[in-house]
Amino acid sequence: MIHPADTVQAPFRAGPPVRSLADVQRIEAAMPLEQAMPVRSTYELFRNSAAAFGDKTALTFIRSVAEADRPLRWSYRQLFEGIHQTANLLHNLGLQPQQAVSVLLPACPEYHLALWGGEAAGIVQPLNPLLSEDKLAALMNAAGSRVLIAWGADAEAGYWQKAMRLRERVPTLQAVLRVLPHDAPPAVEGPLPEGVLDFGQARAAQPADRLVSGRVIQPEDIAAYFHTGGTTGDPKLARHSHRAQVFTAWASVQVQGLTDRDVAINGYPLFHVAGVLPASLASFSAGVEVIIPTTTLLRNREVMRQYWRLVERFRPTSLSAVPTVLAALADVPLDGADISSIKYCRTGAAPLSPELAARFERLFGLHVHESLGMTEMAGISTITPPGVVGPAGCVGFPLPYTRLRIVALDERGNASDRELPPGQAGMVLFRSPNLFSGFLDEADNRKAFTADGWLATGDLGWLDEQGRLNLTGRAKDLIIRSGHNIDPKVIEDALDAHPAVQLAAAVGAPDAYAGEVPVAYATLLPGASATEEELLAFVAQRVDEAPARPKRITVLQRMPTTNVGKIFKPELRQLAAIDTVQQRLQALWREAAPAGLPLPEVLPEGPAGLLLRAPDHPAWPTLAPAVADAVARLGVQARIA
Template identity: 45%
Template sequence: MSITPSQSASPTLQSLAEIQTYEKVPLSQRYPWESTFDLIRQSARLYQKDAAIEFLPTAAPDEETISVSFSQLSERVHQTANLLHTLDITSTDTITILLPNLLETHFALWGAQAAGIASPINPLLEPEHIVEIMNTTKAKVLVALGPDLSEEMWGKVKKVIGRVPTLQALLLVSQKPAHMVTVPTGVRVENFVTAIKQQPDAHLISGRTIHGDDIASYFHTGGTTGHPKVARLTHSNIAFVAQLSADTTANKGRFATLSGLPLFHIFGTVVAGIGTLLSGRTIVIMTPEGFRSPNVLPNWWHHVARFRVQGFVTVPTILGVLLQIPVDDNDISCLTDIGCGASPLPTGLKNAFEEKFNVTISNGYGMTESSCLLARPPTDLQAPDGSVGRRLPYMEMRIAEIVGNRLIRTCNAGEVGIVLARGPHIFSGYLSEEDNAKAWVDHDWFNTGDMGYLDGDGNLFLTGRAKDLIIRGGHNIDPALIEEPLSRHPAVAMAVAVGQPDAYAGEVPVAYVTLYPSDNPPSEEQLIDYCRTQISERAAIPKRIEIIDEIPLTAVAKVFKPALRNRATEYVVGQALQENNIAAELSASFDASRGQIAKVRLEQASNKPAAEEALENLPVALEFD
């Protein structure tokens, strides 16, 4: 791996005034590249035979990598785009990418954007939800693993392909010829690996000129029930954030970085993906499964030392695990800073990690709809405690009071309101007009759904999600009021607060915690006593704390609060039935129109009237089976 240090100097952007000065250079002059295709080609021109991506199939210590240079990556992207053109893909057609983290995933992702619209989908989703997304985006091509590489994934593909009427072609990442695979009539099958080798690698045979406002990618952002929520990101959306990321970190030079984030998620695709490539840094793909692989985290420090990693990006839950993994005799003195995102970073975890490993952690803020970033700490300084930093250059951020989709007023410094944003990286809206109707304020500002405030120097402090508010008898409780103090308890590894249905108050706060290994762990009652001493707002003291083995997470390691709300619903319904000596099996779910739903299967059907009476005051929709 040959890496030449960058000669560029990063803009410091240490204050709001410096950001404003930086913005005096016109955006088109500052960041000239309009498309992801431009960025891939520019990286190839700059870094040529240097390693762009190294792939570790299992992440075992000292495993040999499979390497692709910047020039080769550009060639494979050209070839992928040209293959798709031969399949009649145009700039408005959708290519679904149902792949784990592979070299071919990068080829498909960026090649699809050069030919049409890439739609990466979480391969862990159930087939029904994959079908919903593909039908919503009207997918014409599916890129997936062949049966020889994953029987489980092939099982999903077989259930999907016959249920998407627009699907015309299936491209398989496989070691076997395509003719060995049987699919429904009318769907063309090609071996992706061999088919792209037959295509030109230095030009687009379509002759396409890609414009900044062309849609580059569809990202699914919604839950797993109801209609899929699909965000449309343009080429210039992604190119802006990638160029900003490369520009503001240029002083860190070029190095290899470990990547365990999934490539169907905006964080792994933009900042940890094309932004890293544009910086001339080498992405080391840590197995197809990323952080979910059993080898990745136990061997993380070995690979940091092996590849002389100066920095990597991750999410708070992964930092919590790495904090417990011994460095042993691995020399990780090369590691200087870590980028963190996707969810709030507890102050206690940040401080403990920085002290133990002598690194700096920067926790930024963003989402799919902002092409990954909305705010970030200064490049070379820590943001104030509790802050996610300042807004990006060339964008606007406003903290506001809103009613419906109308902006009522802008909040003063230090005053909590809804975080609104607009700028060159804000997406072009959702595919569904129903979703768009709720997304914009005054038809201009994107409503992030987050609550927070700005200090006098533009630092953003997030206080929670508007929809995560716990409303106790009309009293709004921010879950952070509970989660932050509980997270400071020395025995608590992670704490999550949600609302539990209550017959009197509508909701009461409850908390779920995981503990560090200990010979003398605290009891649930002791943790509640601790909250009484740490939480000044009496209404926010948890009614109940439950110690659990594992906090439920999404595929990208975010806390999945709906699962905990369902658990809280099952608990309170179960308690009410138990108090009335009614035996039943319970399951809870959430519906956007009906709220929390409890499905009750009574052991004795004759108990239904008594069960209805016992549960009648709970704000929960009941379904008796």
């Protein structure tokens, strides 16, 4: 039976533990999804949790590690009241259900008011504060943003100055709400600019017990615009319906067995789908206490240094982080800290190397369970549940009511219509209740779906005999050497196994004859050392196919990562192109350069291109055509100036 929208229902509760595909199928067979999940919106989800959990702590905000003994805590009732006030404030500012409110905040309790109050009043648009102002303005203009909720300080990301400049670049923007840091004085010095309100003061003046709009949110109403990418090219805006977000929460509770006895440290950014939906909304739907470890989360060096002591103090029952964070935590000694409260450790967003998985289990006694999530599926697609132990690369079972297919790649590396049997790797396709409602720009949807409506993930994987999905990489990350597809994970796993290596990544470097050849990059554990020759020999012994053995391995001081901790391969590809061009120029100079002619400087330009800065030398014009030809033969996007 589907309950009316104004009827308070029970919070989400898990059934018997999920340990197999048969258990997932049991959930599906029990009843139709509409009966299993009658909640229609994220607003209803918070209403149900507030009614069930009341004064139980929903949010714990650690202001600083030094002040961890006196965190800020909000109960479920307080959180729901704040959601009401925020939604009512936005409604009074003229926000309509089909209009967007943008959010430019660090991690803080008010972010959750902006997220869920924004969805109750209209469409929320979380923004990555580390994007350039050009991209932020482009995203807000694409969304037609009417209100901006921004951090009222400039620490780290220059939030407030960005917000003030964005006012001039987004014509649809009607109001800015300023969120003051928790250590700021109670009043802002001087009057606020016209059109700017103090978020705390304006919110406090609103009713906290109801939505003054009287809005009844429908399941297919758009709840949020999440941007994908943004570090290269133009980010795309993915539309999430309320149904999709609620399903992510419900399915996560079922597969993970979340209960109101659980406590979770959420170290994921709240502009990212992983931090908002699987890590937060799923937790709130089941009465979990969610801990925010300072405004800068796991980028806070003191938080990382004291992480195990924070675990001992706050007693989380789960640990969830991307592999690069797990690698950093592996270097943090326990020093006697009691971490026995952690019963479940999970990772996602990027491949987990077998060596890192083994090291984490050896050091801390925690098996790392993997999951697959993506913006286009409201944050989660498959989960390895507690109690299910799989090898690295195994990301678990599809969610209940979800369908998954593995298909062969066509000659352009896209999904074909030829389905593959278990054990064979191909492109992963999904259909699911939490499938997104498409990109805001219709032109972006052409490559997202197959002709028959399946989501083409771009992930490569295979199904094992237990029905679990195992990932092997990304289609776009394949290194294609003379038509031969090389999976970079084969190289990365081999390099990760070296005792001195902390992180490893392999990419294709341009080659005039083979198109691409594999190269690798690594960072080393603190105090460790290894030469390129040693690493090359080590990998060669573990990579069977000669074409897949890397041509060079470069040790970096820092591995480039995205803002959510994924290894950022576009930067490595650009670095590989720079190295290749430099080597080719050195060879050309040895062969043909006039005496005294310096090499051109090779620099990155834009997200993927190169700039060759010509030397100021009278002999340069004689060799310039040969340089242009050499670069063109490599297939590198480069400009000579």
